[in-house]
Amino acid sequence: MSIVSENEMREFFQRLIDSVAELSTQASKVEGLVEQVQRLSERLDNLQQENNNLQNQIADANNTVARMDSEINSLRGQVDNERAVTNNLRETLIQRDDRVVNLENSFRTEQDAHRITLSERDDARQKISEVEGYLNTTQDRLNNTINERDNWRNKADDLEREAADLRQRLARVQAILQPLQAVAEVA
Numbered sequence: 001m002s003i004v005s006e007n008e009m010r011e012f013f014q015r016l017i018d019s020v021a022e023l024s025t026q027a028s029k030v031e032g033l034v035e036q037v038q039r040l041s042e043r044l045d046n047l048q049q050e051n052n053n054l055q056n057q058i059a060d061a062n063n064t065v066a067r068m069d070s071e072i073n074s075l076r077g078q079v080d081n082e083r084a085v086t087n088n089l090r091e092t093l094i095q096r097d098d099r100v101v102n103l104e105n106s107f108r109t110e111q112d113a114h115r116i117t118l119s120e121r122d123d124a125r126q127k128i129s130e131v132e133g134y135l136n137t138t139q140d141r142l143n144n145t146i147n148e149r150d151n152w153r154n155k156a157d158d159l160e161r162e163a164a165d166l167r168q169r170l171a172r173v174q175a176i177l178q179p180l181q182a183v184a185e186v187a
Helices: 006-102 105-186
Strands: none
Touching: 006 105
8 A cells, every 4th residue: 555645645636626727617618608609599589580570571572562563554454445535535526527517507516515525535634644643653662662672682681691600600609519518517
């Protein structure tokens, strides 16, 4: 049986104290990394929620674009109908003018009809002007909505890339933490 000297005992306890201090430092680092992982996880959750919100906004913008396309098509149909009415009125005016020349006896009656037709034509032109103005405004709104949708899509793509980058970082941090946690559990 060998007797352990005092120096050997001191060295042994010094090594033990150094090991405890090193394990304490590693545990502190692990706690800091765990907090970072939790913050990254919360940020990732927030980014995913924001991405979901952006996807919903894109869907809403697409619905608005589809609705506006439908309105534009409807307005184009109305413009075509108004043009047809205008053409019909124009033909009526020509016929009426011919009749005025040929039927001087009924001039006053035909003149009243002509005035009514002119009024209807002017009303139709006014309506066409208003519909075309509305069509132009709607087209501008559609273009703005499409631009806004594209902007939101770009933002969503950027956020998805950032989320993928954060996931990769999280995976790397977790890979680093797993061996340190195993060492901490052994100690």
